[in-house]
Amino acid sequence: MTTQETTAGFSDERRFELLVSNVSDYAIYMLDLSGRINSWNAGAQRFKGYTASEIIGKHFSLFYTPEDQQNNRPARALRTAREEGRFEDEGWRVRKDGTRFWANVVIDPIRDPEGNLVGFAKVTRDITERKAAEEALRGSEERFRLLVQGVTDYAIYMLAPDGVVTNWNSGAERIKGYTHDEIVGQHFSCFYTPEDRQAGSPAKTLAAAASVGRFEQEGWRVRKDGTRFWAHVVVDAVHDDHQKLIGFAKITRDVTERKLAAEALERANAALFQSQKMEAVGQLTGGIAHDFNNLLTVLSSSMDLLTMRLSNPSDIRILDTMRRAVERGATLTQQLLSFARKQPLQVQNCDLNVVIAGFEAVLKRAGNSSIEIDFAYVPELRMVAIDVARFEAALLNLVVNARDAMPEGGKIIVAVNNADLKDGDVGTLKAGAFIAVTVSDTGTGMAERVIARAFEPFFTTKEVGKGSGLGLSQVYGFIAQSGGEVQIDSKEGQGTTIRLYLPAIEDSAVESKSAPAASQEMILMVDDEPDVLDIGAELCRSIGYQVLTANNAKEALEMLNRSANISILFTDVVMPQGMHGLELARTARALLPQLKVVLASGYPLPMLKEQHGPTDAFTFITKPYRLADLAQVLRTAT
Template sequence: MESLSEVALTEEERYRLLVDAITDYAIYMLDPDGRVSSWNPGAQRFKGYQAAEIIGEHFSRFYTDEDRATGLPARALRLAQTEGRFENEGWRVRKDGSRFWAHVIIDPIRSPSGGILGFAKVTRDLTERKAAELQLRDSEQQFQLLVQGVSDYAIYMLDPDGYITSWNSGARRIKGYESSEVVGSHFSRFYVEEDRAAGQPGKGLEIARREGRFEKEGIRQRKDGTRFWAHVIIDAIRDTSGNLIGFAKVTRDITEKVEAQQALNQAREDLFQAQKMEAIGQLTGGIAHDFNNLLMAVLGSLEILKKKLPDDPSMAPLLDNAIQGAERGVSLVQRMLTYSRKQNLNMSAVDVAQVVDGMMEFIQRAVGAEILLETRFPDRLPPVSTDPLQLETALLNLIVNARDAMPEGGRITVHADHMDESAEGGTGLGYVRLSVSDTGQGMDEETVQQATTPFFTTKGVGKGTGLGLSMVQGLAEQSGGRLMIESRAGEGTTISLVLPATEAEIQAETAVEPVDQNKPDLRQGPLTVLAVDDDALVLMNTSLMLEDLGHTVIEAYNGKDALDVLRSGREVDLVITDHSMPRMTGAELAEEIRVAWPSLPIVLATGYAELPAGNGRKWPMLSKPFTQDQLETAIVLAARNSLEQNL
């Protein structure tokens, strides 16, 4: 068989073989009028016509009706003839009527003299590419709609230098700018001045450029100047060659989230503080109970010792000093109990102006000559509901604190006003604000926040317990009011006790009613007193004071022992019992005695002040530590109550 190389072919035959071998392109000839004069296998493959069917037909049959109506076939030939080439893409029609996307080139074929012999037409089927482009365009449109539809995120593009190239609706909503206002400007405009000065925008882009991504939370600025917390992500965008073409930036407004977290953290801190204060309060109450028992033993013993020792001028000051120290301990315990809300208040209607006026002489001596003391009260001020003795102690605490804040002298003003607010409990009478103002050093915000914290003090070691303001706050809250502190460093301090006003009448102080001569007076003869206390030191001290008063004492260390004594038939004229005892409290013991021996007088003593709201109030109370005189007065009152109940 002869090979092709062995066959002598003309140049025209070689071109014919080449054209016929091409199946991916429709390559055919048109005469000067546009009629098909040749047809290759590629044209046959994707146009669907056999050569015999199409040769001699006008090429416009491949065009759509719309293109033929606009004269596109004739225009294509004319452009090819005048400009030397026509190239275009568009829809074409196959034999079966289906359409395909074609890339068309028409070149004129001229004779050596320049005349038109016809046209060479090359058509390529780009339907798949067109479909891919349409799909890509649809995808891009959908993505654009998606990005524009997101309003909770600011999504926009930056060029490699950080200038904005796109802007979505979320960016407009969050940042407040229209697209026309920001496209083309640098994204650093959204940063606050401090961050711009620190170079934060450039650092973010550099990290994204180097690592591919940058993420951070921080403060950003809106068009109107307001600030918001933002969560920011910057992603580097690179082309297929790895070249940086820009950045995608996503910003979310997380202000509400941050504020909610801050509120949660504050709530947790408040809860922790409340739990800590409750724990300290429980501890303080327990310590105060034990300390009261110790002070009871110390004070009582000192008092008996002072009475029994001979009048020795060298010894008396020592005893007085010891008693004074113990009494200061009593005052400290009272503060601790008031802080821990375990100090019972003797609530009554109090005229605050009258209280202050009665204390002025003593207060002036306490503050010294370097301090100018002023009072300022309105003509009419309603009484308040509180404990008058505790109020005096609280006021003294505030004035001493004001004095200590002015070591070089100054002015203290005690003043009050009526606050027209509805008091808790629905009285609708408002509050009275009793304030102590000084011109001293003042406090910064951090110190103000800690001022009422138990044991916190700005005074030197040994100069303050740190319980003064805690005690004042405890009194205010137990009275149904609150404590207010207004202070700035270098501008002085005003601390106010806000107490609920009351309509109750102020009770005038009266002397103790003398004992009715027609009634038995238990002080006229010795009594047999049953003393009950689980603390041996306190019981011994109480017995000593009773015996010194001429009474006979029977001791019991708990409620069961006390009941056994009474059931044994021994004659007892009066019972004095501690309240806080294990297994059976003093109030429970008193109730048992009231049922079995209703005429027997009872005195309840407590260093804890934790009596039940009901039965514990039926008997005279004696607060530890008590003096011998207080003990004797309690015995008289218990006897009177018992006699009156049995008449």
């Protein structure tokens, strides 16, 4: 007989009573107005351990923990149900055996047809397992949160599907500079460079992650303060249980140091390869030049012998032609030996400010009217040990190359500076103190393939007959033999900068206002006639003076302002362009009261006094002068 059949004859109330009594998943029982139990079902007995005879008539507060009883929680539950029409709660409850379980409790007031409160219906469910699962999940989530927050080497954060930042860990704050409150709610595109944002990179990143589930990349990112760092980025799409996209997990790591180290290693390897290649080519070139020189020696000596034995003028002319060819071959071997770093050097300690300033006139004449040449010096320049003549030849070579790269005119800047290098900054040079001599032009520039071969002997981009291809190779060989390095920075259409790095002599900084060496005074010679200037400078050098030259008063004053090593000003009086020599002498003496001044002119002294005023404060020499007169005047100059 079925339950339906056995209850068919019962009233509705009886059937409901039977239903409630037999429910075992819920404790369902009644309370009177004071909270005493007056009914008990099977579920209540199962959960709480009391039989109906044990519990009916007892106050329901005995199910509460002692602390809840002390806090009067049972009475508050009934008051809430009475006043608000319902009470619902979760909390610990106590079984008959004293064990506790986590309960979900609902108390409803019961009223008669007239609305009078007659008691309470109480439904309790044991949800301890659910509570434990929730606690475990909450604990797991908290541990994960603490783990993520504790990671400082990685920026770990979440994005909404539209790219808005929704959370932020301490690693993200350390790497990117934003606090949690500053960045949550902002779009993650603010971490990208302006050029990447313009290219649509943030949107492409999310689209790729959403499409294939993951996106990985390295690139430049921007911190809050605007500085950039090289980042390794991983973006994973996050889906719910129904595979709906709910956001993205983003992990970023700052790998700037790794990138810089890799680039430094690549540069070092490239420099080592270039150095080894040039060394091998240099050894081969040096060997060939040496053997070729020996052959030329035999040819030259043989022609000398033949010259003495021949009397026919026609034959002698042929020998002269052959001798000139041998001399050109000898010059070529010297150029090759220069590249191979096997040339003898006459090294001396010197100040490159002085060397270059004294060579300015020659460098300027190497240009043309469409090219402007400027010079930039620094005070307290370190000293270098170098062969001055070969350094001047190398510098001239670079200026000529710069001139040839600017057929339509432009500007050349020759600059000198102190440079402190670290290992790997320039080629294979070790860390230390150096002098950097820079020759920059605004010319046609070089392609990468040209730069790679620029120092190779006989490599040239000039037309046939316009260059031997030995200019830069000579420069490279001489600087390398001097312990330095040559660096080219160039792009097609953007000009070229060539830097010569030379090792400085330790503790060699020269005070900008230091006095010249007593044994070798410095003369600044000024004349608007180049030939007169050149021969006068050569005469002064021949008697032991160092010489700087200037073509006009303006150039002379610039040199006096930047170099206090000049002790004698030797100037022509009549210079048609700009300031004449006597004006220059007076200005220079006002600038440097201890400066000795020698005036030179082809006009007699009385006539110069009549035209330009007193000259008694200065020493005078009449043109043309002999070497002996020049030497005496320089020794007695005031």
